[in-house]
Amino acid sequence: MNNPVDRLTDGLDETQRQALGDLNALAHFLETDLGTEPETAGRDHLLTVLEQYLPGSPAIKRRQWTNWLRLAHSQSVLFEKSFWLAGLLVLLLGLSLSVIDGRDLLPLVFIVVAPLLAAVGVAYVFRPETRTLGELERLTATGAAELLYTRLALVLAFNLLISLLLLLLIWLEGPQVVLWRLTLIWLGPMLALTGLAFYATIRWNSLVGAILPLGLWGCLILLGWSEAVARATEGMTPAFWLLLIISRSDPLLIGASLACLVGLGLLGLAGRTAPGGEKSWS
Amino acid sequence: MELRIRELSKSYGTQVALRNVNLDFQPGTIALLGPNGSGKTTLLRCLASLTRPDHGQLWFDGIPYRRNLKLLRSQCGYLPQELDFPHNLTPRQLLEYLGTLKNISESGQVDYLLSALGLKSVADRPFGRLSGGQIRLTGIAQAFLGKPSLLLLDELTRGLDVEERERVFALARKSSSGRLIVFSTHDPPDVERFTEQAIVLQQGRVIFSGKTEDLHHHIPGYHF
Amino acid sequence: MESDEQLYIRVRGGDRTALAGLVERYHGPLLKFLSRMTGQTQSAEDMVQDTFIRILTCRGVPPEHFRPWIYQIARNLARDYFRSAAFRRETFYLPDEDQGDDWMAAPVETESLALQSSDCVQVNALLQCLPARQREVILLRFYQEFSLEEISTITGAPLGTVKSRLFHGLRRARMILEQEEVGQDE
Structure with a gap:
């Protein structure tokens, strides 16, 4: 033409x-x-x-799963003992509560504490003391996003392990709790708060990364608590009320599913905002 | 590895760190000199791509930095001026960790560097229990890890005693072939022993670039 | 001659010669498209490189039609550039009053056209007067000679919207040019 x-x-x-x-x-x-x-x-x-980006080029050799494991293992060295101990402490707390009042209180503690553990864990892993190391990490063949996600996967995996053990306890103690509902209702806030902590830490700093999810979760707990107290006048304990809504409330399930999606979205966004990327320099 | 800098400027608020710097680097060893606050650290950080300049361009092997940071960073070893490693880590753990990130397959490199710099006896002691000199030596060891073709060493010998300095220079001499090493120092004997080329910065400007023996001709009163 | 699609499949297999072939074919046209789109040669060069990196790191099914696909990637990178903080720092930001768009280049004052020396710069100045959505459709139609259906695929906009953008863009471009000519006559 x-x-x-x-x-x-x-x-x-x-x-x-x-x-x-x-x-x-x-x-x-x-x-x-x-x-x-x-x-x-x-x-x-x-x-x-x-x-360098051609398939087969040594510069971008795709990471084998064994290399991922090696990377994850190397990352775990960076975590102080206190990080692992804090997780175990939560597990012990759950165990002791189940001994004292297993039927009612454990799910409550589980729902309230597990997401916090994840959010605080993320903020901890990206604490300012590792800033020098962070700069040296940028001068390596490993991408910033690869590192962030490996580190995050470690935190989540550890929390998941603890949470699964607690879930098992709840299931053993209270068969009236529907397990998949409880898992989803736990996973939603945990992913959302982890995503928020991760994004806020990358975008601003680890203090904001800790305060923001903690504050948000605190507000939600307070709101939920006032509702639970109101129900107490109807003769329900907060824990019983919680079990009831976990077992019956569909809006809560939908909310938890949405929270899952929000969390995943924030995790993706944080990866794109990761420092040390070429975009951030040019 | 060749580097080219054109019209590089960087300010921190109202404080100008680098003013219109133009430099060309070929493989070799170059000392970066100048008083405190003259812009040495900022220049090294810009070269390492850790600090973004306000103006100007940088190229390595003819390719603009912004186009190929991945390759540049994978070929760069950097010693920061301040070292603040996590107190719970040990030198060996740090080197093995960074070695994993640099995809180093040779298992003996960490041991070689620890041994060459006299760190073997403290390799498994946490940083919280090491002296300033030992921490600096570990910083130097990590910069040499992976045999990078560009080495940027800020305050290379700060806090090191005579014996430790000798070890550092011996390692650097062995590794210098075909590489570009730029190091900053306040110590004239370091320059005399290690290189014949120098760049002098003052208030963010390059006031000399050439052979160290010519330095006192260009800048009266500058002696080693 | 080997088709773009065949070359790309060879590139996916790690063939350097095929990569050189694709670069030979697309480096120039993409640079021109992105330079006209952004008005910035340096940013355009960066985006051309990013476009190629995207196609090299793509792990999905190879596209049926390579040419619209690579322009779609380039166009998306230009869109990201307009949304970026770097772009906002350099120019002010206005929403597109026609389509409710969230990205467009700040219109250049039409008076400035007369101040430009070469024809190339004049055309660039005129193009930068147009909202980005209209500009991209004109560029893809006039310089890259894509059909409106292909432009619809590249931009992700319905065919009717593409037609409307082309129509409004041409009307605006013509008006600016006529104003400029009247200004020069006076």
Whole structure:
């Protein structure tokens, strides 16, 4: 199609063409622009850079699962003993409560504490003391996002392990609790708060990453508590009320599912905001 | 590895750290000199791509930095001026950790560096219980890890005694072939022993770039 | 001659020669498209590189039609550029009054056209006067010679919307050019 006006208007309706009038001047004006021609050296540099991204290039050798494990193991060295101990403490707390008043109180503690554990864990892992290390990490062949997700996966896996053990206890103690509902209602807030902690830590700092999810969760607990206290006048204990809504409330399930999605979204967003990326420098 | 800097400027608030710096680097060893606050650390951080300049361009091997940070960073070893490693880690753990991130397959490299820098006896002691010199040596060891073709060493010998300095220079000499090493120092004997090329910065400007023997001709009163 | 799709499949297999072939074919056209789109040659060069990196790191099924696909990636990168903080720092930001769009380049004052020297710069100035959504449709139609159906695929907008953007963009471009000519006559 050589006619420059046709190149502009081809595909438009006849009425639109007529309404546009004579476009010869515009078409010829646009034709005068030959555009920016790339330099040969520029093309050579482009090829040099792109060759690193070719499949099979040693520069971007895809990480094997054994390498992922090696990376995860290396990350675990960075976590202080106190991090692991805090998780175990929560587990012990759950165990002791189940001994004292297993039927009612444990699910309550579980729901309230588990997401907090995850959020605080994330903020802890990205604490400021590792800033020098963070800079040195940026000067390696491992991408910032790879590191962040490996670290996050470790925190989540550890919390998941503790939570699964507690879930098992609850299930053993209170068969009236529907297990999948409880899992989902736990997973929703945990992922959402973890995502929020992760994003806030990457975007701002680990203090904001700790305060923001803690504050949000605190508000939700307070709101829920006032509701539970109101129910107490109807003769229900808070724990019993919680078990009841876990077993029956569909809106809560939908809310937890949405929280899951929000959490995953925030985790993805945080990965894209990760420091040390090429975008953040250029 | 060749680096080129054109019209590089960087300010922190109202304080100008670098003003219109133009430099070319070829493989070799270059000392970066200048008083405190002259812009040495900022220049090294810009070269390491850890600090983004306000103006100007940097190229390595003819490719603009912003186009290929991944390759540059995978070829760069960096010693920061301040070292603040997690107190619970040990030198060996740190080197093994960074070695994993650098995809180093040679298992002997960590042991070689620990041994070359005299850190073997404290390799498994947490940083919280190490002296400043031992921490600095570990910082130097991690910079050499992975045999990077670009080494940027800020305050290379700060806090090191004579014996430790000798070990550092011996390691650097062994590793210098075909590499670009840029190190900053306040210690004239370091420069005399280690290199014949120097760059002098003052208030963010390059006031000298060339052979160290010519330095006192260009800057009267500058002696080693 | 080998098709783009065949070359791309070879690139996915790690073939350097095929990569050089694709770069040879698309480096220039993409640079022109993105330069006209953003008005910034340096940013355009970065986006061309990013476009190629995206196609190299893509793990999905190879596209049926390579050319619209690579332009779709380039166009999305240009959109991200307009949304980026870097762009907002350099220019002010206005919502598109026509489509309720959230991204467009700040219109250049039409008076400035007369101040530009070469034809190339004049065309660039005129293009930058248009909202980005209209500009991209004109560029893809006029310079890259995509059909409106293909532009609809590239931009993700319905065909009717593409037609409307082309119509409004051309009307606006013509008006600016005529104003400019009147200004020069006076």
